[in-house]
Amino acid sequence: xxxxxxxxxxxxxxxxxxxxxxxxxxxCIETGWVSSAGxxxxxxxxxxxxxxxxxxxxxxxxxxxxxxxxxxxxxxNEDDHVLVPNITFIxxxxxxxxxxxxxxxxxVDPNTWQLDxxxxxxxxxxxxxxxxxxxxxxxxxxxxxxxxPVHVLGNMCDMPRLMEIANKHNIxxxxxxxxxxxxxxxxxxxxxxxxxxxxxFNGNKxxxxxGGGVIVTNDEEHAKRAKHLSTQSKVxxxxxxxxxxxxNYRMVNVLAAIGVAQMExxxxxxxxKKEIDAYYREHLNGVGDIRFQKVEDNVDPNCWLFTFYSEKxxxxxxxxxxxxxxxxxxxxxxxxxxxxxxxxYVTKQDxxxxxxxxxLSIPSSVNLEEEQLxxxxxxxxxxxx
Numbered sequence: 001x002x003x004x005x006x007x008x009x010x011x012x013x014x015x016x017x018x019x020x021x022x023x024x025x026x027x028c029i030e031t032g033w034v035s036s037a038g039x040x041x042x043x044x045x046x047x048x049x050x051x052x053x054x055x056x057x058x059x060x061x062x063x064x065x066x067x068x069x070x071x072x073x074x075x076x077n078e079d080d081h082v083l084v085p086n087i088t089f090i091x092x093x094x095x096x097x098x099x100x101x102x103x104x105x106x107x108v109d110p111n112t113w114q115l116d117x118x119x120x121x122x123x124x125x126x127x128x129x130x131x132x133x134x135x136x137x138x139x140x141x142x143x144x145x146x147x148x149p150v151h152v153l154g155n156m157c158d159m160p161r162l163m164e165i166a167n168k169h170n171i172x173x174x175x176x177x178x179x180x181x182x183x184x185x186x187x188x189x190x191x192x193x194x195x196x197x198x199x200x201f202n203g204n205k206x207x208x209x210x211g212g213g214v215i216v217t218n219d220e221e222h223a224k225r226a227k228h229l230s231t232q233s234k235v236x237x238x239x240x241x242x243x244x245x246x247x248n249y250r251m252v253n254v255l256a257a258i259g260v261a262q263m264e265x266x267x268x269x270x271x272x273k274k275e276i277d278a279y280y281r282e283h284l285n286g287v288g289d290i291r292f293q294k295v296e297d298n299v300d301p302n303c304w305l306f307t308f309y310s311e312k313x314x315x316x317x318x319x320x321x322x323x324x325x326x327x328x329x330x331x332x333x334x335x336x337x338x339x340x341x342x343x344x345y346v347t348k349q350d351x352x353x354x355x356x357x358x359x360l361s362i363p364s365s366v367n368l369e370e371e372q373l374x375x376x377x378x379x380x381x382x383x384x385x
Contacts, residue, residue, distance in 0.1 A: 038253025063200030067095035
């Protein structure tokens with residue numbers, strides 16, 4: 001065990017609030033613009049959209065609500081399927097279920113941990129037909145309306161290939177880019193390949209607004225409708241006239257102010273994340289059976305949360321916990337959750353199960369010092385001694 005005097009807690013991934021956050025929040029409080037009306041909301045939307053290279057950005061209360069809005073706007077309903085990777089945070093599947101659609105889960109690549117495009121392509125080629133320019137799953141007679149790639153840990157699958165598959169089968173693509181602000185495929189930012197993409201700004205993401213999300217799109221009509229729906233579909237604020245069922249998914253100005261300050265720091269945050277990633281890869285390389293998430297040559301990831309694979313996952317987690325170092329196993333695969341156990345799961349070798357049982361995420365906060373990184377590595381190495 002690491003000597004007692006060094007045993008202060010090392011968190012997993014905490015916010016880095018080291019810029020103008022307080023100044024901007026203070027301005028909101030002093031002027032009274034703390035709710036959804038306020039200039040910081042628009043500024044934050046524009047900053048995120050500009051950074052991602054998208055024409056429009058629309059804030060939401062969180063990433064999940066942004067994904068739900070995207071599903072809703074595309075008309076996803078109880079007659080539809082949504083294709084979702086089996087390894088993801090549950091928000092991806094929930095967003096589909098909120099529209100009464102039925103998710104179909106697909107296994108992931110064993111090396112990149114992203115949606116397995118070979119499985120996706122063969123599944124669509126062998127099990128679907130085209131009717132009125134819709135992709136129909138023969139087994140259920142239902143339309144496969146959306147593919148939702150999830151950029152797990154800021155990594156990305158081959159998005160041009162995925163778009164080619166989706167276009168061939170007349171399926172919309174909505175990117176769950178919650179973890180991938182600052183990630184690129186051949187210079188094109190995540191979230192901008194499909195008809196819409198959604199970023200999350202939860203407390204543990206690469207930057208945060210405490211809770212929040214942004215939808216990005218190049219489609220003006222989708223942008224206008226997303227803003228309209230997220231504000232209860234209110235047409236006239238004086239007479240409170242609403243023209244359709246809407247949602248209270250607005251981001252408030254005080255949180256957007258934090259987001260603006262965070263966006264100002266994003267390049268430096270990503271630089272530090274990449275340094276942390278490089279440190280772990282250097283010092284854990286060749287240790288026991290540890291292997292890292294593969295990043296394809298065309299991907300420039302944001303290195304949000306360092307995660308690795310080892311069959312000693314449980315022993316490593318226990319050792320880290322004993323030394324007051326916070327680590328987490330990967331998400332439980334969607335097909336193992338009680339509400340989805342009867343859903344279709346497309347796989348050949350169930351790599352999702354293996355990844356879940358053997359992967360763990362370790363401290364990746366921007367304010368980590370080298371001594372703390374050394375301490376994490378030392379504890380992990382001791383497990384293999």
